[in-house]
Amino acid sequence: MPQRELFLGLMSGTSMDGLDVVLVEFDAAQPELLQHRQYPLDDELQEQLHILCHESTGELHLWGCADRRFAEFCAESVNHFLTYFDISPSAIKAIGSHGQTVRHQPDQSPAYTLQLGDPNTLAALTGIPVVADFRRKDIALGGQGAPLVPAFHQAIFSSFDESRVILNLGGIANITWLPGTPAGVTGFDTGPANTLLDRWFTACHPNHEDDFDRHGAFAAHGQVLDDVLAKLLDDDYFKRPPPKSTGREDFNLKWLEKYLGDLSKFKAEDLQATLVELTACTVAQAIKDWLPERPETIFVAGGGAYNPILMSALKAKLPHCGWHATSVLGVAPQHVEAMAFAWLARCYMHRVPGNLPAVTGASRPTILGGLYLP
Template sequence: MSQRELYLGLMSGTSIDGLDVVLVEFDAMQQPELLQHRQYPIDDQLQQQLHNLCDPAPNELHQWATAERLFAEYCAESVNHFLRHFNISPSAITAIGSHGQTVRHQPDHSPSYTLQLGDPNTLAALTGIPVIADFRRKDIALGGQGAPLVPAFHQAIFSSFDESRVILNLGGIANITWLPGTPAGVTGFDTGPANTLLDRWFKACHPEHEDDFDRHGAFAARGRVLDEVLEKLLRDEYFKRRPPKSTGRDDFNLKWLEEHLGDLSQFVPADLQATLVELTAHTVTHAIKEWLPERPETIFVAGGGAYNPILMSALKSKLPHCGWHATSVLGVAPQHVEAMAFAWLARCYMQRVPGNLPAVTGASRPAILGGLYLP
């Protein structure tokens, strides 16, 4: 009889809008099963500290150290609440796979680095559960980009011998995984900005709004695409670079917009929002056409952008001959895919199985990712 193993996966994405907690059951004879899930919003004070760390500012080391402990305590409180809510004993959990919060990602800097805060020692001590964390820096150390890491998980649970597929994640940054229908040939990379620019521009235009994002794309729907503006944004070198490649909020932010466009107040706000939607749709679909060996038969969408009908409509219009579906048709709702991936990566560590794909990240070899932090 196969042994039942439970793992928790934690994910706080580039948008910094909340913590996704998922409970995943692994069985050697079956596909992993998502048992429970819950999202915990990040309070305004902690969110602002995280935002401050994402932009260069004075006293960054002090901000880092303070925010690292506070974010770890917040993760621990969320986990403990999650376990009480679902009446699960901490002793039933093999390990927590904690991604942490990315505040710097510079894989092309010399020396390259990536930084995720959220002290795993604090998380382990306050939950009483072993923590696997720091998943990206081993890949960086091996010459890789450290991202994206989810393609290995996508391959494990979403690949099919019956068709070629793309898994498109529309988080803060957009990334794609190419699943050709054979065990070999899987690849993936970050295509550019997705929700991070949309969210930041929406918030800048609506500082008092209860939402931190453009719900259902309603703001963008009121605008029109500014073709000349789009052309300027598309000149960025990142969009022309051949994979492997990855990016983050360090590269794509409101300062980036100002550098390309000048004074942003010259634009009708909704028009710029509509243009940013078009930027994401164009760069995603161009990357699929340019860098994949063939057009996929089906594209499955994960991440918060899957719930933005304006963005989804723009994407579908550029690749109308592909089938477009949310990952929910494959058994995992779009908002749970990444957190579930880090539960899977934690299990890979515990089983001493490599978690990266060198064809994706550019690392010199497959590697067991992360480190173990005991309570």
């Protein structure tokens, strides 16, 4: 009988709205999601993370504080999760912790990517081995260090019956091409998704109970500004061939101001609608430009899967594709990325490469991450 192994996966994405914790059971290589919860970040920690993404004053001190605080937050979340579901820490083989990305600069010289959330602290406070620091080995081998989830997508979502795209609509949008054969899998970041939508919404609604445009209701009241959209689409990132990856360092409100000047001259809801259209256009264009053929079916993961205005815009751009949430494949959209890092932790523990050089541009497959014992 294959050995039953339990792993935890932790994921805090570009949107920085909370920590997803999932419990995954592996029987041989097939994962099964057993439990899941999301833990919201407190306002002070979230603000520190936002500052680290964009400001340079006092960075080292702030980094050190936020690195420990985020790890402590992760540990508190894990310990609550295990108590809530009555699971012993000794039952968990390892935690796969992505950490919180605060800088991603794969095209700098030297290239680097930074995720905070000290795995030593996480291991010490939970009593569970932690596998972390998944991205830097790929960068050390000349890759982008992102996206990493296509290898997981290939392992659990590929089908010999059809070609598929897995579209993740997190803070950044990325796609994985699953051609229906073991060879030819690829993927890359297409550009912004929720990160611009969320930041513009919160800038316009500083006292709103939500920090995102729930169900796209704000965008639904706006009109797409075609001239504004054309300016944004002229950004060089959208024209670059893969492998490529990006983050909120590139796509933020300052990026909008660079192209548009004073943002207050626009009706706020019109700009929100235009940003929805920007994501739809760049995803659709990336699929048309950089994939070898049009996919039969697109399966959507990430928070954007729950935004009907964004989904409607995407379907209008690619009407000949079948569109589904990843839930029809057995994994709800909001759990895919956290499951991927449980899977990557398992890959590390079994000494299995976790990257796809065709995706990241690394010189070779490699085992990702490092192990931190309690």
